[in-house]
Amino acid sequence: MQASERDEFLRELSKLCAGFGVPMTKGREEAYWTGLARMTIAQFRKCVEIALGPDYGGADFPKTGQIWGIYKGTAISPNKPDVKALPPDEDHLAYLANRLLWLHVSHRGGLGSTGSFVPAHGMVDCKASPELERCLKFKREIVAQFSGFVQEGDEMATQAAFVRWWSGGLAKVSELLPRTARNYEQLASAPESQTPLPAYMGRELAQPEAA
Numbered sequence: 001m002q003a004s005e006r007d008e009f010l011r012e013l014s015k016l017c018a019g020f021g022v023p024m025t026k027g028r029e030e031a032y033w034t035g036l037a038r039m040t041i042a043q044f045r046k047c048v049e050i051a052l053g054p055d056y057g058g059a060d061f062p063k064t065g066q067i068w069g070i071y072k073g074t075a076i077s078p079n080k081p082d083v084k085a086l087p088p089d090e091d092h093l094a095y096l097a098n099r100l101l102w103l104h105v106s107h108r109g110g111l112g113s114t115g116s117f118v119p120a121h122g123m124v125d126c127k128a129s130p131e132l133e134r135c136l137k138f139k140r141e142i143v144a145q146f147s148g149f150v151q152e153g154d155e156m157a158t159q160a161a162f163v164r165w166w167s168g169g170l171a172k173v174s175e176l177l178p179r180t181a182r183n184y185e186q187l188a189s190a191p192e193s194q195t196p197l198p199a200y201m202g203r204e205l206a207q208p209e210a211a
Contacts, residue, residue: 001033005041009033012041012048019052020061035064035155038195039071047071065155065196072198090200093147093162097139100166100184104135107180111135134173142169150202157202159193 001009013032017024036044047070051062062070105111112129128136142165149157167184170176187193 001037001039001041001044006033008041009044012045016048016051017061022061032064032067036067038191039068043071063153063155065153065157068155068196069153069199092203092205093143093150093197093201094139094205096159096162096201097143097166100163100170101135101139103183104170104174104176104180105132107177108175111174131174135170138169138173142166147202150197151199153196153199155196157197158195159197160188160190162197163188163193 009032010029013029014024017028022028039047044067047067050070051067111132113127113132142162146157146162146165163184167176167181167188171181
């Protein structure tokens with residue numbers, strides 16, 4: 001939204017506050033203006049319309065992450081499918097973590113394991129080195145933790161945040177090359193990495209992902 005659209009934004013936010021019976025505070029105004037900066041005024045107006053309509057399942061005043069969920073069609077609603085029922089080929093944090101790990105392993109030329117590493121399945125017919133075992137353990141832990149934030153609609157649960165958490169945590173368990181760290185930061189800095197991740201990225205997988 002543009003600065004020139006601030007008045008229209010305030011009218012829509014005031015309408016949303018009135019609909020949920022909450023006060024229109026300066027803090028709420030600034031939080032919404034900042035959290036929805038990348039949304040157009042037309043998109044915000046539509047989200048307000050949906051949030052105040054009969055098909056929205058939320059009873060409490062929506063956080064900015066939930067407004068993004070309404071826009072992306074992932075907000076909780078009785079007329080929307082459960083995120084667990086989405087097609088299995090949808091992306092997931094575990095798959096993103098696999099791609100990040102593969103970049104690390106390929107830049108290093110392997111971590112001393114025997115056998116092959118396939119991004120979609122992890123280690124295949126091989127014996128993982130202690131260093132790779134630490135990386136895989138870290139991968140499982142960060143995916144489990146971050147999935148919770150995504151499912152809760154946390155507005156800070158962005159791809160940028162996940163990649164930076166990944167880069168910092170991975171460096172503690174494995175030697176991270178400078179060029180890999182640069183590639184991670186390039187991914188985290190991309191415009192498309194700044195918005196909250198959709199709920200299906202944190203869904204419970206039908207089949208547990210291989211280590």
